Amino acid sequence: MKKMLVIGFAAASVIALSACSAGADTAAPAGSDEFTPITVGVIPIADTAPLYLGLEQGFFEDEGLDLTIETATGGAAIVPAVVSGDYQFGFSNLGSLMVANDKGLPLKLVNSAVASTGDVTSDMxxxxxxxxxxxxxxxxxxxxxxxxxxxxxxxxxxxxxxxxxxxxxxxxxxxxxxxxxxxxxxxxxxxxxxxxxxxxxxxxxxxxxxxxxxxxxxxxEADLDIAAYFSSAATVESDPELVDKFQAAMKKSLQYAQANPDAVRAIIATYTKTPPEVLAKIVLPKFPTEFNVDAVTALGQAALKYGVVETAPDMSSFLP
CATH class of the missing domain: 3.40.190.10 (Periplasmic binding protein-like II)
Structure with missing residues (x-):
């Protein structure tokens, strides 16, 4: 049930992204009649390693989910795919999600994803x-x-x-x-x-x-949340059980990634052609399971100041 569908894009001289796939079908979890297929759109960067790890470790299968990962060059391409229902969930930076929120697009954040290290001398x-x-x-x-x-x-x-x-x-x-x-x-x-x-x-x-x-x-901002996983408002409202299962699997994936940096580096090598000498040196981000509300609020205010949004997002409704 483990599936990854990767759409490649132009690469620099050192790094070229490529397709990959993993695993074979496994038995459904106890008490589950079948797996529910879901597609998650991501950017193939270090930030999304927990999702790939969750697929590898079987966290999504544990929740009865048949996960397919698709990639794009940025959140701006993933957002419309989630809105249209092509993807059930997506990964996007918080800037894109604030813009979508400002435009009234029917999106709901469901999970934290990645944060900066907070170190001004070494960050991701x-x-x-x-x-x-x-x-x-x-x-x-x-x-x-x-x-x-x-x-x-x-x-x-x-x-x-x-x-x-x-x-x-x-x-x-x-x-x-x-x-x-x-x-x-x-x-x-x-x-x-x-x-x-x-x-x-x-x-x-x-x-x-x-x-x-x-x-x-x-x-x-110290410990700035960089991105989030999100779904459409329609999915959140019509299938809360699916959202709960995704959130549970994603939380386990984030916790595993935070506790296992060597596994993060190893999994990045499966969906990017990062040279081993580079992979060993990259600065890993933090993988929090909760948002830093103060930092996200500051980002919303900056987005307003620089005209990215017309109205800063209300954190009580913007964050899950």
């Missing part, structure tokens, strides 16, 4: 520049071009906030959309002056000779 997301760049501080990004994996979203919101906090003027910075796997090459080729990337692409960029300018997630 960073703004990188070329090794010989004259850019030394975030304020030096004034008038420069910075890439993120999607625009008007989590990363550029955090980048703008940390640039301004460092004494820069983020209104002078041009943000462009480049997928994570291609961002390091874009920096090296001077297509952009800097790139905001997450692991394993932070370490890959450094291995390619780039330099970390700032760990902006941790600079923005």
């Amino acid at each position: 997301g960073a703004i990188v520049v070329s090794g010989d760049s004259a850019i030394e501080t975030l304020a030096d990004l004034n008038g420069k071009t910075v890439s993120t994996n999607s625009l008007n979203n989590l990363l550029d919101t955090v980048a703008r906030s940390t640039i301004d906090s460092a004494g820069g003027d983020s209104s002078t910075v041009s943000f462009v959309e480049i997928p994570f796997p291609d961002a390091s090459a874009a920096v090296e080729n001077s297509q952009v002056d800097a790139a905001f990337v997450v692991e394993p692409f932070v370490t890959a960029a450094v291995e390619n000779g780039n330099r970390v300018l700032a760990y902006s997630f941790s600079e923005f």
